[in-house]
Amino acid sequence: MRKTLTSCRKEKIEVVLSEEQIRRRVAELGRQITRDYRGRDLVVVCVLKGSFVFTADLIRHIDLPLTVDFLRTSSYGDNTDTCGSVRVEFDVTQSLKGKDVILVEDIIDTGHTVHAVMDGLAAKKPASLAICALLHKPEREKVRVPIDYLGFTIPNKFVVGYGLDHASRYRNLRYVGAVEA
Secondary structure (H helix, E strand, O other): OOOEEOOOOOOEEEEEEOHHHHHHHHHHHHHHHHHHHOOOOEEEEEEEOOOHHHHHHHHOOOOOOEEEEEEEEEOOOOOOOOOOOOEEEEOOOOOOOOOEEEEEEEEEOOOHHHHHHHHHHHOOOOOEEEEEEEEEOHHHOOOOOOOOEEEEEOOOOOEEEOOEOEOOEOOOOOOEEEEEO
16 A cells, blocks of 8 residues: 655655554564563563554553563654664663563664664663564664564655654654655
8 A cells, every 4th residue: 555645744655554554563463472471571661752652552462461661762863864873861760680671663774773772771681682673674774683573674765653753743643654855
């Protein structure tokens, strides 16, 4: 389903992943995580702000007792390209020592952000550490990171919607779309 939507927004948005495609894949990921982590002490760590919609939907499909924590990083600002510098602006508030941790990320493109976050989480001595990413752009990869649970591989386009933003806008779109210049 590829169509261009126009509205009162400045940019045109091309649908890359429909609401239904996302809904189905998130349910599948939740079932897979449920199978893999049954009987374990699971902590889901959401990377704010872009992953909050994905995380909220995902945890409702994980049929296990779990806790959720949050961290916030900054690497883009108002740009469409990462600057390569990653700051953790808000860190998890619970101990991760000895727990199984899944980091939930909206998108992995260069790999710089998730690599820096994973190093920080590993220093907290979890029993295990995995990555669940909604989107991956392999064409932009500069740092290889293992993605344990992946929603979709997408082309090298700047995308918004389903929590992802451009200058803090478009997070509320129910689909993932590419911003057309």
